[in-house]
Amino acid sequence: MDRDELLLHASSFGSAADAYAEHRPDYAGAAVRWALEPAPGPRVLDLGAGTGKLTGTLAALGAEVVAVEPDPGMLSELRRSLPDVRALPGSAEAIPLPDASVDAVLAGNAMHWFDMAVAGPEIARVLAPGGILAGLWNLMDDRVEWVAGLARVGGSAAVGPRDTPADWRAETAGMHLPGTGAAARFGSPERAEFPHGQRRTADSLVATLATRAGVLVMPAREQEATLGRIRAFLADRPETAQGEFTLPMLTGVLRVRRL
Template sequence: MNQDERARHASSFGAAAVAYAQHRPDYAQAAVGWALEPAPGPRVLDLGAGTGKLTATLVGLGAEVVAVEPDAAMLAELHRSLPGVRALRGSAEAIPLPDASVDAVLAGNAMHWFDMAVAGPEIARVLSPMGVLAGLWNVMDDQVEWVAGLARVGGSAAVGPRDTPTSWRAETAGAHLPKTGAAARFGSPEQSEFPHGQRRTAGSLVATLATRAGMLVMPEEERCTTLDRIAAFLASTPETAHGDFTLPMLTAVLRTRRL
């Protein structure tokens, strides 16, 4: 994906902000706890916070949270659902916080959109010494046969390069950590994964997949055809054809520390 394509994908979510808030999953508390485990204090920045999915989990764990999100529509949903959280317009490349003002920077399904050549020094700037940087991603467990089938039917727009455990491990092993001058400020990355099954119906799973960037940037006719194909697959699969089911997921975490 070139720079223009990445920017188009990254900026696509605002048009689906309400659906994103309704259908996207939250994050496993155990995963968020592991991400924060080495943090030297309770001050946490949720960077690229979207509609507040990760923010809500952080609040539930007692963190002192500030959320930063570049998209106005996504930020409006965050304000609506979490009115007590300090939420600011900004980006990973221009964080509207003072130096050394947070003990951890977390990003939920967002770090792969950051331009780390610029964002890396910014993240290092706002982190306190020995502060934590962690990315979290919700991935589908394609070791389950019907999930693997869904990935084949939906294609890369519905199940992308970080959306299954194996592809996530390969894509994030150092790929989204600070580079270019900021690299020496961070330690070696660690990866871990935590079970996080989600209750879904066929309809709500289709609605969830419709909020993926690859789907949002598709031409309308192609998007409808893809979603119809996914719906037909779910209707024909015994595990998903009748009422509620558990979508087997993991919250996968990549973390490092500012040195």
């Protein structure tokens, strides 16, 4: 994906902020606790916070959390749903916080949108010495047969890179978070995965997949056809055809320590 296409996808969520807030999953609590485990203190920045899916979990765990989000629609939804959380406009490349002001920076399904050549030094600037940078991704567990079938039917726009365990492992195995220059020194990455799940119906799962960037930027006819294939697949599977079911998921975490 070239830079212009990346920016188009990254800017697509604001138009669907209410659907994103309603349908996207939260993050496994064990995954969030593991991400924060080595942090030297309770001050946490949720960077690229979206509608606050990760922010809410951090607040529930007792973190002193501040959320930063560039999209006005997403930020408005976050402020509506979490009025007691400090939420600021800003981006990974321009964080509106002082130097060494947080003990951890977490990003939920967002780090792949960052320009890490710029964001790396900026994240290092706001992190206290020994602070933690962690990315979290919710993954559909395609070790389950019907989930693997859904991934095939949905295609890469609806179920793309980082969305299944094997893809996430392949992509993050060679991921070198910024470690050069005096302003951006980090230790070696650590990875872990944690069981997760989301209660869905066929309709609400289609609505969830409709909030993926690859689907949001599709021409209307292509979007309708893609979601139609997914809807037909779910209607034909015994696991998903009747009422509620649990979508098998994992939360993957990649963390590094600021040196």
